[in-house]
Amino acid sequence: MTTVPADVLHPPRTSLLSVADLGAEGIARVLRLSDHFVEIGRRPIPKVPALRGRTVATVFVEPSTRTRLSFETAARRLSADVVSFTPDTSSLGKGESLRDTVQTVAAMGVDCFVVRHASAGVPAQVARWTSRSVVNAGDGWHEHPTQALLDCATIRQALAERAGLRVADTGVELFDGLRVAVVGDVAHSRVARSNVLALGALGARVTLVAPGSLLPGSLAGWPVHGVTADLDAVLGEIDVCYVLRLQTERGAGAFVPSLREYTAGYGLTARRVARMAGDAIVMHPGPMVRGVEIADDVADLPRTVVLRQVANGVAVRMAVLFLLLGSDEQLASDELGAGAIHGGSAGARGSAHAEKRGAGRG
Amino acid sequence: MAERAGRAATGSSSTGPAPTVVVRGGTVLDEQGERRADVLVRDGRVVALHPDLDVPAGATVLDAGGCLVAPGLVDLHSHLRQPGAEEAETVETASRAAVLGGYSAVVAMPNTDPPIDDVSVARHVLELGREALCTVSVAGAITVGRAGERLAPMAELAGLGIRLFTDDGAGVQDGGLMRRALQYARALGVVLAQHCEDRAIAAGGVMHEGAWSSRLGLPGAPAAAEEAMVARDLALVGLTGAPMHFLHLSSAGSLALVAAAKAGGLPVTCEVAPHHLALTEAELAGYDPIFKVNPPLRAWRDVLALRRGCAEGLVDAVATDHAPHPPEAKDAPLDHAPPGMLGLQTAWAVTLGALHRGEPAYGEVEATAEGAWDRAVPGGAMRGMAGGGPVPAERSRGHLPVPATGGQVPVRARSGRLPARDSGGQVPTMTVRDVVGLLSWRPARIAGLAVDQGGEHGGPVVPGGFAHLCVLDPAEPWTVDGATLASRSRNTPWHGRRLTGTVRHMLVAGEPVVVAGEAQR
Known part of the structure; x- marks a missing residue:
């Protein structure tokens, strides 16, 4: 009460x-x-x-x-x-x-x-x-909130195409059991909070991937499937890899020893993308910092739907x-x-x- | 010296001879016990107590039927804002709020502008206090400008009778400087009071770090920021042997540290604030800066630990941390708004409700992780957008985690549901007299204002004693209206809420400064 x-x-x-x-x-x-x-x-x-x-x-x-x-x-x-x-x-x-x-x-x-x-x-x-x-x-x-909504719209389009359906003929049931990894600076990210809420509400299984220093002080109650510091361990088991921007302008750079070390552990490189399922997609809320959280060649792959996010x-x-x-x-x-x-x-x-x-x- | 100093450090108001007053029909209650008695007051002193006193001709009779007649309350922790922030509060307006709240003495915190780190400023505030409605005692700063870099002239300030020193608003960050301050203070016979907050660990947090701060996206200050400095200072007390008082402790961990230190014989005392006994972090759900306070409102388990600490005698005083801020300062984004809330006029009712009646905290149910997630931000509902009614709770909470695979850790195993009310078990409630003790004679002793220290406050209520008396109604309900409080500011967290417990009359030095709930000047 x-x-x-x-x-x-x-x-x-x-x-x-x-x-x-x-x-x-x-x-x-x-x-x-x-x-x-x-x-x-x-x-x-x-x-x-x-x-x-x-x-x-x-x-x-x-x-x-x-x-x-x-x-x-x-x-x-x-x-x-x-x-x-x-x-x-x-x-x-x-x-x-x-x-x-x-x-x-x-x-x-x-x-x-x-x-x-x-x-x-x-x-x-x-x-x-x-x-x-x-x-x-x-x-x-x-x-x-509108970022999470446009991300959901983008995921829905990709899932509909994957299933060979017209987007308009699909509903949010496509999200049920969808495996999503949210990678990077969760602690300082409004995008992460809204996406976890939206995807959780739609029944997706969200895994947070970040070093402990970039996670919020508590995850109690977050509707997420799990949390890990090991990106490589989850790459093969996801449908969507949602890469967050490292918010260096908010001082997030001080939460990891160096950008080099962050990129080594959490940067989405072509080598890592190769371990993902062939139809898994890569998302990023923009603006991307190429070479830090996402490699230049990954940013331009067909499976990377960043421009579609913007259009939606x-x-x-x-x-x-x-x-x-x-x-x-x-x-x-x-x-x-x-x-x-x-x-x-x-x-x-x-x-x-x-x-x-x-x-x-x- | 202590006796002379104790009196000199306070500005006591005097406006000519006080009338003869009979406080009739109440139950007198002080450190020694309670008894049914009328109280005859003349020339600032209690003259006689008797169950059925004859009223002398010309005496003012104050009805205390159903009430407690107790030594005036003593607040160890008030921000009077003068000099420097008179738009928020003045010594006069704060003292009016104080007497309406049952206080006969308040200790003015030194974080004014300029701060009370110098004899001239201390004298100025004491001078203002002489016109106030209650006794105004002053705390001095530990460091010059409260900057934490070099010691303030503590001996000069102690020469004015100042007994408490603190940089409140900030903790002394430099442990080496704090050690020297304690060594220096010990020889002066004064007590250092610490605002425990390790600034680096707090990292600019604007609320308690936990499920709610994580959900709300607000920077959190973990309880560890407080506890780290408590632990450090306890080590320094052990090292120096100097006594120390801990201001506004707010976490279960801090109290555990102090309990261990007291058990080990260290000369330490501690206070808690009424709002930390009654409100939780869940109040921040609406992003209202009124609920921003430092230390922050914490989790329900902390509230329970504080109540338990009071009931078990570990906590030595309840102190308001009365911190007025004008509306324009609080109408700002949470991380820009200053911390602090009014306390003087609500402390008695809030403390009584929490410790004697054991009332649930406001927002108690929401003070769980699931509450943080389910409730989201109140008022954000997009009417008409959600379609078919509310989403089932099972759904909005997301899916329960399945057993971990690979390097994954299930979330609930890592952090789990926040402890709800069952985590603290049953907290024993306190007698009304013990509650009044936390508000009156026990803080009076910490402030050096008790009678056996050469002061006038904290009772006992006996013939010949000082007539600083509050007449408290423990059963009368009222609804708080920020606009009608005596403070110049309105930042009460209790606005529009119902409390039980009022102050019917108040005598300061024998003068009826509050009669039937109305300030007389």
């Missing part, structure tokens, strides 16, 4: 702070929906009117070009307006508190904050400070924004065949509805 009901301090609202919020069903829904957006991305004009009149603010207090561009592209392809904050261009640099910045922006009529911050928990704090939707775009060592990022983030900001009618029609997204009659109603709501908030 928790004495203070959680919803007193943290009213439930439509935010994505942790991938655990979704559960297996929610993840499956995002993946299904992102299929539609992948298709839209292939069109000559990859844009739909689904979120016309809505405004998405990207608040990136930690440098990140890739994730910010991915979210902004996703929002624009849904016809949402985008405003963008970084410490350099905003009054955050003048000493204004993040809380004041957020509330000021909210007062302008923003519908959704996409928040990246070097400190864990900031998206949860922002969600307390405003009634708008909040998407965690990466907070400290905590989580990066836009579609998955479109799905998340649509689920958060779309009207109830749109979401209902999504279940009936994605008419809203494609601008059908249901979509027209939905957009009008959204505009009405947006105007009311402005």
